[in-house]
Amino acid sequence: MEIKLEQKDAADWIYRGEDWKVMRIQKVASNSSSRCLVDHTVLTEHERLLWRELEELISSPTKESAELLYVQHVISPLLGPEHVDAGTHVLVSREFLESIEKKVICQRPAWRVDAAKIDTQRNFVLLMSDHSLFPSGILNVGPCISVEIKPKCGFLPSSRFIAERNVIKRSATRFRMHQVLKLHEREISELSQYDPLDIFSGSKERIHKAINDLYNTPQNNFRVFLNGSIIFGGLGGGTNKTSCVIEKAFEDALKGVIQADDGLRTRSFIELVAETVYSSRVLDRLLEVQKLDNFDIEGAIHAYYNIISQPCMVCSELDEARLQPRYASLHSIPLDESLKMVKDYLIAATAKDCSLMISFKPREDTDFGSPYSSIYLKSTNQNFDYKVNFIDLDLKPLNKMETYYEKDKKILNSYVQAAETKHMKGDTLVMEA
Ligand SMILES: [Zn+2]
Structure with a gap:
Protein backbone atom coordinates (compact mmCIF):
# COMPACT_ATOMS: atom_id res chain seq x y z
CA MET A 1 0.00 0.00 0.00
CA GLU A 2 1.31 3.41 -0.89
CA ILE A 3 1.42 5.99 1.89
CA LYS A 4 0.64 9.58 1.09
CA LEU A 5 1.19 12.42 3.52
CA GLU A 6 -1.46 15.16 3.41
CA GLN A 7 -1.64 18.64 4.93
CA LYS A 8 -3.26 17.40 8.14
CA ASP A 9 -0.20 15.19 8.73
CA ALA A 10 2.16 18.15 8.82
CA ALA A 11 1.41 18.81 12.49
CA ASP A 12 3.03 15.49 13.39
CA TRP A 13 6.43 16.50 12.16
CA ILE A 14 9.01 18.45 14.13
CA TYR A 15 12.03 20.14 12.66
CA ARG A 16 15.27 18.88 14.11
CA GLY A 17 18.81 19.84 13.20
CA GLU A 18 19.67 21.15 9.78
CA ASP A 19 18.54 17.99 8.08
CA TRP A 20 15.30 16.21 8.63
CA LYS A 21 16.49 13.36 10.68
CA VAL A 22 13.18 11.76 10.04
CA MET A 23 12.23 13.27 6.71
CA ARG A 24 14.57 14.61 4.11
CA ILE A 25 12.92 17.21 1.95
CA GLN A 26 14.55 18.61 -1.12
CA LYS A 27 15.50 22.26 -0.78
CA VAL A 28 15.81 24.73 -3.65
CA ALA A 29 18.12 27.73 -3.70
CA SER A 30 16.15 30.94 -3.08
CA ASN A 31 17.68 32.65 -6.08
CA SER A 32 16.65 30.04 -8.62
CA SER A 33 13.71 31.95 -10.01
CA SER A 34 12.55 29.52 -12.64
CA ARG A 35 12.67 25.78 -12.41
CA CYS A 36 11.15 23.03 -14.46
CA LEU A 37 8.36 21.04 -12.91
CA VAL A 38 9.80 17.85 -14.27
CA ASP A 39 13.46 17.49 -13.51
CA HIS A 40 15.11 15.90 -16.54
CA THR A 41 18.57 16.41 -15.19
CA VAL A 42 18.72 14.26 -12.08
CA LEU A 43 22.05 12.95 -13.28
CA THR A 44 24.08 14.60 -16.02
CA GLU A 45 25.24 12.72 -19.10
CA HIS A 46 28.69 12.22 -17.58
CA GLU A 47 27.27 11.14 -14.23
CA ARG A 48 25.23 8.49 -16.02
CA LEU A 49 28.50 7.30 -17.53
CA LEU A 50 30.19 7.31 -14.12
CA TRP A 51 27.49 5.23 -12.42
CA ARG A 52 26.65 3.18 -15.53
CA GLU A 53 26.86 -0.15 -13.70
CA LEU A 54 23.88 0.88 -11.59
CA GLU A 55 21.03 0.79 -14.07
CA GLU A 56 18.38 1.83 -11.53
CA LEU A 57 20.43 4.75 -10.24
CA ILE A 58 21.10 6.27 -13.64
CA SER A 59 17.45 6.11 -14.63
CA SER A 60 16.21 7.67 -11.38
CA PRO A 61 13.26 9.97 -12.04
CA THR A 62 13.99 12.17 -9.00
CA LYS A 63 16.98 13.33 -7.04
CA GLU A 64 15.52 11.67 -3.93
CA SER A 65 15.37 8.26 -5.53
CA ALA A 66 18.90 8.67 -6.90
CA GLU A 67 20.11 9.46 -3.36
CA LEU A 68 18.24 6.49 -1.97
CA LEU A 69 19.63 4.08 -4.55
CA TYR A 70 23.14 5.43 -4.08
CA VAL A 71 22.98 4.72 -0.35
CA GLN A 72 21.34 1.33 -0.92
CA HIS A 73 23.62 0.02 -3.66
CA VAL A 74 26.91 1.83 -3.18
CA ILE A 75 27.32 2.98 0.41
CA SER A 76 25.44 0.36 2.40
CA PRO A 77 27.51 -2.61 1.16
CA LEU A 78 30.69 -0.68 1.99
CA LEU A 79 29.77 0.56 5.46
CA GLY A 80 27.63 -2.40 6.47
CA PRO A 81 23.83 -2.50 6.08
CA GLU A 82 23.42 -2.78 9.87
CA HIS A 83 24.70 0.79 10.20
CA VAL A 84 23.03 2.35 7.19
CA ASP A 85 19.41 3.29 6.60
CA ALA A 86 18.72 4.25 3.00
CA GLY A 87 15.19 5.39 3.86
CA THR A 88 11.87 4.93 2.11
CA HIS A 89 10.26 6.93 -0.62
CA VAL A 90 6.96 8.49 0.43
CA LEU A 91 4.41 10.30 -1.70
CA VAL A 92 3.42 13.73 -0.35
CA SER A 93 0.92 16.38 -1.33
CA ARG A 94 2.00 19.92 -2.10
CA GLU A 95 -0.16 21.21 0.76
CA PHE A 96 1.74 18.96 3.14
CA LEU A 97 5.07 20.45 2.09
CA GLU A 98 3.70 24.00 2.29
CA SER A 99 2.50 23.40 5.85
CA ILE A 100 5.86 21.93 6.76
CA GLU A 101 7.62 24.91 5.22
CA LYS A 102 5.59 27.33 7.39
CA LYS A 103 6.45 25.36 10.52
CA VAL A 104 10.12 25.15 9.69
CA ILE A 105 10.77 28.75 8.74
CA CYS A 106 10.62 30.00 12.31
CA GLN A 107 12.82 27.18 13.57
CA ARG A 108 15.71 27.22 11.13
CA PRO A 109 18.71 29.48 11.67
CA ALA A 110 18.10 32.67 9.68
CA TRP A 111 21.01 32.26 7.30
CA ARG A 112 19.80 28.79 6.36
CA VAL A 113 16.33 30.10 5.58
CA ASP A 114 17.85 32.68 3.27
CA ALA A 115 20.05 30.16 1.53
CA ALA A 116 17.37 27.68 0.59
CA LYS A 117 13.67 27.06 0.89
CA ILE A 118 11.81 23.79 0.83
CA ASP A 119 10.97 22.61 -2.66
CA THR A 120 7.18 22.37 -2.49
CA GLN A 121 6.95 21.16 -6.09
CA ARG A 122 8.16 17.69 -5.17
CA ASN A 123 5.86 14.69 -4.97
CA PHE A 124 8.16 12.58 -2.86
CA VAL A 125 10.15 12.85 0.31
CA LEU A 126 12.64 10.45 1.83
CA LEU A 127 11.42 9.01 5.09
CA MET A 128 14.06 7.75 7.48
CA SER A 129 13.94 6.43 10.99
ZN1 LIG B 1 45.75 17.26 -16.36
Whole structure:
Protein backbone atom coordinates (compact mmCIF):
# COMPACT_ATOMS: atom_id res chain seq x y z
CA MET A 1 0.00 0.00 0.00
CA GLU A 2 1.31 3.41 -0.89
CA ILE A 3 1.42 5.99 1.89
CA LYS A 4 0.64 9.58 1.09
CA LEU A 5 1.19 12.42 3.52
CA GLU A 6 -1.46 15.16 3.41
CA GLN A 7 -1.64 18.64 4.93
CA LYS A 8 -3.26 17.40 8.14
CA ASP A 9 -0.20 15.19 8.73
CA ALA A 10 2.16 18.15 8.82
CA ALA A 11 1.41 18.81 12.49
CA ASP A 12 3.03 15.49 13.39
CA TRP A 13 6.43 16.50 12.16
CA ILE A 14 9.01 18.45 14.13
CA TYR A 15 12.03 20.14 12.66
CA ARG A 16 15.27 18.88 14.11
CA GLY A 17 18.81 19.84 13.20
CA GLU A 18 19.67 21.15 9.78
CA ASP A 19 18.54 17.99 8.08
CA TRP A 20 15.30 16.21 8.63
CA LYS A 21 16.49 13.36 10.68
CA VAL A 22 13.18 11.76 10.04
CA MET A 23 12.23 13.27 6.71
CA ARG A 24 14.57 14.61 4.11
CA ILE A 25 12.92 17.21 1.95
CA GLN A 26 14.55 18.61 -1.12
CA LYS A 27 15.50 22.26 -0.78
CA VAL A 28 15.81 24.73 -3.65
CA ALA A 29 18.12 27.73 -3.70
CA SER A 30 16.15 30.94 -3.08
CA ASN A 31 17.68 32.65 -6.08
CA SER A 32 16.65 30.04 -8.62
CA SER A 33 13.71 31.95 -10.01
CA SER A 34 12.55 29.52 -12.64
CA ARG A 35 12.67 25.78 -12.41
CA CYS A 36 11.15 23.03 -14.46
CA LEU A 37 8.36 21.04 -12.91
CA VAL A 38 9.80 17.85 -14.27
CA ASP A 39 13.46 17.49 -13.51
CA HIS A 40 15.11 15.90 -16.54
CA THR A 41 18.57 16.41 -15.19
CA VAL A 42 18.72 14.26 -12.08
CA LEU A 43 22.05 12.95 -13.28
CA THR A 44 24.08 14.60 -16.02
CA GLU A 45 25.24 12.72 -19.10
CA HIS A 46 28.69 12.22 -17.58
CA GLU A 47 27.27 11.14 -14.23
CA ARG A 48 25.23 8.49 -16.02
CA LEU A 49 28.50 7.30 -17.53
CA LEU A 50 30.19 7.31 -14.12
CA TRP A 51 27.49 5.23 -12.42
CA ARG A 52 26.65 3.18 -15.53
CA GLU A 53 26.86 -0.15 -13.70
CA LEU A 54 23.88 0.88 -11.59
CA GLU A 55 21.03 0.79 -14.07
CA GLU A 56 18.38 1.83 -11.53
CA LEU A 57 20.43 4.75 -10.24
CA ILE A 58 21.10 6.27 -13.64
CA SER A 59 17.45 6.11 -14.63
CA SER A 60 16.21 7.67 -11.38
CA PRO A 61 13.26 9.97 -12.04
CA THR A 62 13.99 12.17 -9.00
CA LYS A 63 16.98 13.33 -7.04
CA GLU A 64 15.52 11.67 -3.93
CA SER A 65 15.37 8.26 -5.53
CA ALA A 66 18.90 8.67 -6.90
CA GLU A 67 20.11 9.46 -3.36
CA LEU A 68 18.24 6.49 -1.97
CA LEU A 69 19.63 4.08 -4.55
CA TYR A 70 23.14 5.43 -4.08
CA VAL A 71 22.98 4.72 -0.35
CA GLN A 72 21.34 1.33 -0.92
CA HIS A 73 23.62 0.02 -3.66
CA VAL A 74 26.91 1.83 -3.18
CA ILE A 75 27.32 2.98 0.41
CA SER A 76 25.44 0.36 2.40
CA PRO A 77 27.51 -2.61 1.16
CA LEU A 78 30.69 -0.68 1.99
CA LEU A 79 29.77 0.56 5.46
CA GLY A 80 27.63 -2.40 6.47
CA PRO A 81 23.83 -2.50 6.08
CA GLU A 82 23.42 -2.78 9.87
CA HIS A 83 24.70 0.79 10.20
CA VAL A 84 23.03 2.35 7.19
CA ASP A 85 19.41 3.29 6.60
CA ALA A 86 18.72 4.25 3.00
CA GLY A 87 15.19 5.39 3.86
CA THR A 88 11.87 4.93 2.11
CA HIS A 89 10.26 6.93 -0.62
CA VAL A 90 6.96 8.49 0.43
CA LEU A 91 4.41 10.30 -1.70
CA VAL A 92 3.42 13.73 -0.35
CA SER A 93 0.92 16.38 -1.33
CA ARG A 94 2.00 19.92 -2.10
CA GLU A 95 -0.16 21.21 0.76
CA PHE A 96 1.74 18.96 3.14
CA LEU A 97 5.07 20.45 2.09
CA GLU A 98 3.70 24.00 2.29
CA SER A 99 2.50 23.40 5.85
CA ILE A 100 5.86 21.93 6.76
CA GLU A 101 7.62 24.91 5.22
CA LYS A 102 5.59 27.33 7.39
CA LYS A 103 6.45 25.36 10.52
CA VAL A 104 10.12 25.15 9.69
CA ILE A 105 10.77 28.75 8.74
CA CYS A 106 10.62 30.00 12.31
CA GLN A 107 12.82 27.18 13.57
CA ARG A 108 15.71 27.22 11.13
CA PRO A 109 18.71 29.48 11.67
CA ALA A 110 18.10 32.67 9.68
CA TRP A 111 21.01 32.26 7.30
CA ARG A 112 19.80 28.79 6.36
CA VAL A 113 16.33 30.10 5.58
CA ASP A 114 17.85 32.68 3.27
CA ALA A 115 20.05 30.16 1.53
CA ALA A 116 17.37 27.68 0.59
CA LYS A 117 13.67 27.06 0.89
CA ILE A 118 11.81 23.79 0.83
CA ASP A 119 10.97 22.61 -2.66
CA THR A 120 7.18 22.37 -2.49
CA GLN A 121 6.95 21.16 -6.09
CA ARG A 122 8.16 17.69 -5.17
CA ASN A 123 5.86 14.69 -4.97
CA PHE A 124 8.16 12.58 -2.86
CA VAL A 125 10.15 12.85 0.31
CA LEU A 126 12.64 10.45 1.83
CA LEU A 127 11.42 9.01 5.09
CA MET A 128 14.06 7.75 7.48
CA SER A 129 13.94 6.43 10.99
CA ASP A 130 15.04 8.94 13.59
CA HIS A 131 18.44 7.64 14.61
CA SER A 132 18.58 9.81 17.70
CA LEU A 133 15.91 7.53 19.19
CA PHE A 134 15.35 3.83 19.71
CA PRO A 135 12.22 2.40 18.11
CA SER A 136 9.65 2.84 20.87
CA GLY A 137 7.74 -0.04 22.35
CA ILE A 138 5.46 -0.38 25.35
CA LEU A 139 8.32 -1.65 27.50
CA ASN A 140 10.72 0.96 26.23
CA VAL A 141 10.14 4.18 28.16
CA GLY A 142 13.63 4.97 29.47
CA PRO A 143 15.71 7.96 28.40
CA CYS A 144 17.72 7.86 25.19
CA ILE A 145 20.85 9.91 24.68
CA SER A 146 22.49 10.22 21.26
CA VAL A 147 25.67 11.75 20.04
CA GLU A 148 26.21 12.90 16.47
CA ILE A 149 29.85 13.01 15.41
CA LYS A 150 31.18 14.29 12.11
CA PRO A 151 34.67 12.76 12.22
CA LYS A 152 35.96 14.11 8.84
CA CYS A 153 38.91 12.61 6.96
CA GLY A 154 40.93 10.24 9.14
CA PHE A 155 44.09 9.59 7.14
CA LEU A 156 46.99 11.47 5.61
CA PRO A 157 47.20 11.20 1.81
CA SER A 158 50.28 9.61 0.30
CA SER A 159 49.46 9.91 -3.40
CA ARG A 160 52.45 10.40 -5.71
CA PHE A 161 50.41 13.05 -7.51
CA ILE A 162 50.68 15.50 -4.62
CA ALA A 163 52.87 18.38 -5.86
CA GLU A 164 56.15 19.19 -4.10
CA ARG A 165 54.83 22.50 -2.81
CA ASN A 166 51.90 20.69 -1.16
CA VAL A 167 54.03 18.19 0.68
CA ILE A 168 52.63 19.42 4.00
CA LYS A 169 49.48 17.42 3.16
CA ARG A 170 51.36 14.28 4.02
CA SER A 171 51.85 15.33 7.62
CA ALA A 172 49.00 17.71 8.56
CA THR A 173 45.38 16.57 8.34
CA ARG A 174 42.92 18.29 6.10
CA PHE A 175 40.76 19.12 9.15
CA ARG A 176 43.59 20.92 10.95
CA MET A 177 44.57 22.88 7.85
CA HIS A 178 40.95 23.79 7.14
CA GLN A 179 40.69 25.15 10.70
CA VAL A 180 43.31 27.78 9.82
CA LEU A 181 41.34 28.93 6.78
CA LYS A 182 38.10 28.99 8.78
CA LEU A 183 39.79 31.07 11.47
CA HIS A 184 41.17 33.44 8.85
CA GLU A 185 37.70 33.84 7.33
CA ARG A 186 36.21 34.27 10.81
CA GLU A 187 33.96 31.27 10.37
CA ILE A 188 35.27 30.04 13.73
CA SER A 189 36.64 32.04 16.64
CA GLU A 190 39.38 29.62 17.61
CA LEU A 191 41.16 26.51 16.42
CA SER A 192 39.80 23.18 17.54
CA GLN A 193 42.24 20.81 19.23
CA TYR A 194 40.40 17.90 17.61
CA ASP A 195 42.48 15.77 15.26
CA PRO A 196 40.65 13.16 13.13
CA LEU A 197 43.73 10.92 13.28
CA ASP A 198 42.97 10.43 16.99
CA ILE A 199 39.40 9.23 16.62
CA PHE A 200 40.38 6.81 13.83
CA SER A 201 43.53 5.63 15.60
CA GLY A 202 42.11 2.51 17.24
CA SER A 203 43.85 3.58 20.46
CA LYS A 204 41.58 3.98 23.49
CA GLU A 205 43.53 6.94 24.87
CA ARG A 206 43.58 8.84 21.59
CA ILE A 207 39.86 8.23 20.96
CA HIS A 208 39.19 9.57 24.45
CA LYS A 209 41.24 12.66 23.66
CA ALA A 210 39.33 13.14 20.40
CA ILE A 211 35.91 13.02 22.11
CA ASN A 212 37.16 15.42 24.77
CA ASP A 213 38.43 17.85 22.11
CA LEU A 214 35.12 17.64 20.24
CA TYR A 215 33.27 18.40 23.47
CA ASN A 216 35.48 21.44 24.16
CA THR A 217 35.12 22.84 20.63
CA PRO A 218 32.08 21.22 19.03
CA GLN A 219 31.80 23.53 15.98
CA ASN A 220 29.61 21.50 13.61
CA ASN A 221 31.26 18.18 14.43
CA PHE A 222 29.62 17.20 17.71
CA ARG A 223 26.01 17.31 18.94
CA VAL A 224 24.12 15.56 21.70
CA PHE A 225 20.40 14.79 21.73
CA LEU A 226 18.28 13.73 24.71
CA ASN A 227 15.12 11.88 23.71
CA GLY A 228 15.52 13.36 20.25
CA SER A 229 15.94 17.00 21.31
CA ILE A 230 19.27 18.75 20.97
CA ILE A 231 20.97 19.49 24.33
CA PHE A 232 24.53 20.20 23.21
CA GLY A 233 26.15 21.67 20.08
CA GLY A 234 24.64 24.01 17.56
CA LEU A 235 21.90 23.71 14.99
CA GLY A 236 23.26 24.47 11.55
CA GLY A 237 26.12 26.90 12.06
CA GLY A 238 27.60 25.13 15.07
CA THR A 239 29.03 26.60 18.22
CA ASN A 240 32.49 27.54 19.31
CA LYS A 241 34.17 26.91 22.60
CA THR A 242 32.06 25.30 25.29
CA SER A 243 31.42 27.93 27.97
CA CYS A 244 30.88 27.38 31.71
CA VAL A 245 27.17 28.08 31.28
CA ILE A 246 26.83 25.45 28.56
CA GLU A 247 28.90 23.02 30.62
CA LYS A 248 26.63 23.45 33.62
CA ALA A 249 23.44 23.02 31.56
CA PHE A 250 24.82 19.89 29.91
CA GLU A 251 25.87 18.41 33.25
CA ASP A 252 22.30 18.98 34.50
CA ALA A 253 20.71 17.52 31.38
CA LEU A 254 22.63 14.26 31.88
CA LYS A 255 21.02 13.73 35.30
CA GLY A 256 18.42 11.20 34.18
CA VAL A 257 20.88 9.15 32.14
CA ILE A 258 24.29 9.07 33.81
CA GLN A 259 24.17 8.04 37.45
CA ALA A 260 26.94 10.14 38.94
CA ASP A 261 27.28 13.11 41.29
CA ASP A 262 27.19 16.72 40.13
CA GLY A 263 30.36 17.61 38.27
CA LEU A 264 31.13 14.04 37.26
CA ARG A 265 28.42 13.25 34.69
CA THR A 266 29.96 14.96 31.66
CA ARG A 267 33.24 13.19 32.25
CA SER A 268 31.43 9.83 32.42
CA PHE A 269 29.45 10.63 29.29
CA ILE A 270 32.65 11.37 27.35
CA GLU A 271 34.06 8.08 28.64
CA LEU A 272 30.89 6.27 27.46
CA VAL A 273 31.17 7.70 23.94
CA ALA A 274 34.91 6.98 23.72
CA GLU A 275 34.51 3.40 24.96
CA THR A 276 31.77 2.78 22.39
CA VAL A 277 33.75 4.22 19.47
CA TYR A 278 36.70 2.11 20.61
CA SER A 279 34.97 -1.22 21.16
CA SER A 280 32.44 -1.05 18.29
CA ARG A 281 35.30 -0.47 15.81
CA VAL A 282 32.70 1.09 13.57
CA LEU A 283 35.12 3.77 12.36
CA ASP A 284 37.45 1.14 10.87
CA ARG A 285 35.04 0.55 8.00
CA LEU A 286 34.44 4.25 7.51
CA LEU A 287 38.19 4.79 7.24
CA GLU A 288 38.47 2.05 4.62
CA VAL A 289 35.84 3.80 2.50
CA GLN A 290 37.55 7.18 2.94
CA LYS A 291 40.77 5.58 1.71
CA LEU A 292 39.15 4.79 -1.64
CA ASP A 293 40.57 8.22 -2.35
CA ASN A 294 44.07 6.98 -2.99
CA PHE A 295 45.09 9.41 -5.73
CA ASP A 296 44.14 12.58 -3.85
CA ILE A 297 42.28 15.38 -5.63
CA GLU A 298 45.60 16.33 -7.26
CA GLY A 299 45.48 13.03 -9.15
CA ALA A 300 41.72 12.53 -9.56
CA ILE A 301 41.14 15.97 -11.07
CA HIS A 302 43.01 14.96 -14.26
CA ALA A 303 40.81 11.87 -14.64
CA TYR A 304 37.78 14.14 -14.25
CA TYR A 305 38.77 16.12 -17.36
CA ASN A 306 39.23 12.85 -19.25
CA ILE A 307 35.63 11.91 -18.40
CA ILE A 308 34.09 15.21 -19.43
CA SER A 309 36.36 15.30 -22.52
CA GLN A 310 37.56 18.82 -21.84
CA PRO A 311 41.10 20.21 -21.89
CA CYS A 312 42.60 19.75 -18.43
CA MET A 313 42.46 23.09 -16.61
CA VAL A 314 45.10 21.94 -14.14
CA CYS A 315 47.69 20.89 -16.71
CA SER A 316 47.05 24.04 -18.74
CA GLU A 317 47.97 26.14 -15.69
CA LEU A 318 51.30 24.41 -15.30
CA ASP A 319 54.14 25.68 -17.45
CA GLU A 320 56.21 23.31 -19.59
CA ALA A 321 58.95 22.99 -17.00
CA ARG A 322 56.56 21.99 -14.25
CA LEU A 323 54.33 19.81 -16.37
CA GLN A 324 55.67 16.51 -15.19
CA PRO A 325 55.22 13.26 -17.06
CA ARG A 326 53.30 11.83 -14.12
CA TYR A 327 50.42 14.24 -14.79
CA ALA A 328 50.60 13.89 -18.56
CA SER A 329 50.48 10.12 -18.18
CA LEU A 330 47.09 10.43 -16.44
CA HIS A 331 45.65 11.78 -19.68
CA SER A 332 46.51 8.65 -21.61
CA ILE A 333 44.91 6.07 -19.29
CA PRO A 334 41.84 4.14 -20.53
CA LEU A 335 38.45 5.75 -19.86
CA ASP A 336 37.49 2.91 -17.53
CA GLU A 337 40.41 3.75 -15.31
CA SER A 338 39.47 7.44 -15.21
CA LEU A 339 35.91 6.50 -14.33
CA LYS A 340 37.06 4.29 -11.49
CA MET A 341 39.40 6.97 -10.11
CA VAL A 342 36.69 9.61 -10.01
CA LYS A 343 33.97 7.28 -8.78
CA ASP A 344 36.18 6.12 -5.91
CA TYR A 345 37.04 9.74 -5.15
CA LEU A 346 33.36 10.72 -4.92
CA ILE A 347 32.45 7.71 -2.75
CA ALA A 348 35.33 8.60 -0.45
CA ALA A 349 34.04 12.20 -0.38
CA THR A 350 30.70 10.91 0.96
CA ALA A 351 32.56 8.99 3.66
CA LYS A 352 34.68 12.00 4.63
CA ASP A 353 31.63 14.19 4.98
CA CYS A 354 29.12 11.90 6.70
CA SER A 355 28.20 11.73 10.37
CA LEU A 356 27.88 8.99 12.90
CA MET A 357 24.92 8.79 15.26
CA ILE A 358 25.43 6.70 18.37
CA SER A 359 22.37 6.26 20.57
CA PHE A 360 22.40 4.92 24.12
CA LYS A 361 19.75 3.83 26.56
CA PRO A 362 20.39 2.48 30.04
CA ARG A 363 19.92 -1.28 30.00
CA GLU A 364 17.32 -2.62 32.40
CA ASP A 365 18.12 -5.81 34.32
CA THR A 366 15.07 -7.34 32.67
CA ASP A 367 16.22 -6.62 29.10
CA PHE A 368 17.03 -10.18 28.19
CA GLY A 369 17.76 -10.83 24.56
CA SER A 370 18.05 -7.17 23.62
CA PRO A 371 18.76 -6.85 19.88
CA TYR A 372 21.33 -4.13 20.59
CA SER A 373 24.99 -4.28 21.50
CA SER A 374 25.81 -3.21 25.01
CA ILE A 375 28.58 -1.28 26.68
CA TYR A 376 29.61 -1.14 30.32
CA LEU A 377 30.42 2.25 31.82
CA LYS A 378 32.93 1.56 34.56
CA SER A 379 32.84 4.93 36.32
CA THR A 380 29.10 4.70 37.06
CA ASN A 381 28.70 0.92 37.01
CA GLN A 382 25.97 1.17 34.36
CA ASN A 383 25.18 -0.91 31.28
CA PHE A 384 23.87 0.74 28.13
CA ASP A 385 22.34 -0.58 24.94
CA TYR A 386 23.68 1.23 21.93
CA LYS A 387 23.23 1.42 18.18
CA VAL A 388 25.34 3.12 15.56
CA ASN A 389 24.12 4.65 12.31
CA PHE A 390 25.88 6.53 9.58
CA ILE A 391 23.87 9.53 8.38
CA ASP A 392 24.20 12.29 5.75
CA LEU A 393 25.43 9.90 3.08
CA ASP A 394 24.97 12.24 0.15
CA LEU A 395 25.75 11.44 -3.45
CA LYS A 396 28.32 14.04 -4.52
CA PRO A 397 27.78 15.60 -7.95
CA LEU A 398 30.49 14.98 -10.53
CA ASN A 399 30.94 18.66 -11.30
CA LYS A 400 32.01 19.19 -7.69
CA MET A 401 35.45 17.89 -8.67
CA GLU A 402 36.57 21.36 -9.71
CA THR A 403 35.26 22.81 -6.45
CA TYR A 404 37.15 20.15 -4.51
CA TYR A 405 40.33 21.02 -6.38
CA GLU A 406 39.94 24.77 -5.78
CA LYS A 407 39.06 24.28 -2.12
CA ASP A 408 42.11 22.08 -1.61
CA LYS A 409 44.32 24.77 -3.13
CA LYS A 410 42.73 27.48 -1.02
CA ILE A 411 43.13 25.52 2.23
CA LEU A 412 46.78 24.77 1.47
CA ASN A 413 47.57 28.35 0.50
CA SER A 414 46.08 29.77 3.66
CA TYR A 415 47.85 27.17 5.78
CA VAL A 416 51.23 27.76 4.19
CA GLN A 417 50.77 31.51 4.44
CA ALA A 418 49.82 31.29 8.11
CA ALA A 419 52.77 29.01 8.74
CA GLU A 420 55.12 31.57 7.22
CA THR A 421 53.88 34.39 9.39
CA LYS A 422 53.17 32.48 12.59
CA HIS A 423 55.15 29.95 14.54
CA MET A 424 55.19 26.34 13.59
CA LYS A 425 55.78 23.71 16.20
CA GLY A 426 56.44 20.49 14.32
CA ASP A 427 53.56 20.26 11.90
CA THR A 428 51.21 22.04 14.24
CA LEU A 429 50.46 25.65 13.84
CA VAL A 430 50.69 27.60 17.07
CA MET A 431 48.54 30.68 16.88
CA GLU A 432 49.59 33.73 18.85
CA ALA A 433 47.26 34.75 21.63
ZN1 LIG B 1 45.75 17.26 -16.36
